[in-house]
Amino acid sequence: MKPTNNHINYVEFKSTDLEATKTFYSNAFAWQFTDYGDTYIAFENSGLQGGFEKTNQPIINGTLVVLHHNDLEGIKSKLIQLGATISVDIFSFPGGKRFQFLDLSGNELAIWSE
Structure with a gap:
């Protein structure tokens, strides 16, 4: 898809362990990765391209990216099995x-469903 002005085009996160990050997101969401040296990986097959930059610093106040999934309970269970921590349990909103x-x-992310 051609980039469009004022639309989110790329999301960048920090990672303390790039190999663990690749394994986690590959298993959780089937994202695909490209390595760019020892300190950066790019991802695709996520609906939006982005990357993870290696850091040794604590990750604080990262961007909240919201993903969609039809089965919240199922994806929540899968994420827990893969080592994720639920920071805010399932809640309703309009x-x-x-x-x-x-x-x-x-890194904190959210998943929503209708």
Whole structure:
């Protein structure tokens, strides 16, 4: 898809362990990765391209990216099995439900469903 002005084009996260990050997101969501040296990996097959930059610093106040999934309970269970921590349990909001989780490096993401 051609980039469009004012639309989110790329999302970048920090990671304390790039190999663990690749394994986690590959198993959880079937994302695909390209390595760019020892300190950066790019991902695709996620609906939006992005990357993870290696850091040795604590990850604080990362961007909240919201994913969609039809089966919140199922994906929540899968994420827990893969080592994620649920930071905000499933709650309702106008138009749907969602929960938030921390990945293996502490990045917080959300998943919603109608």
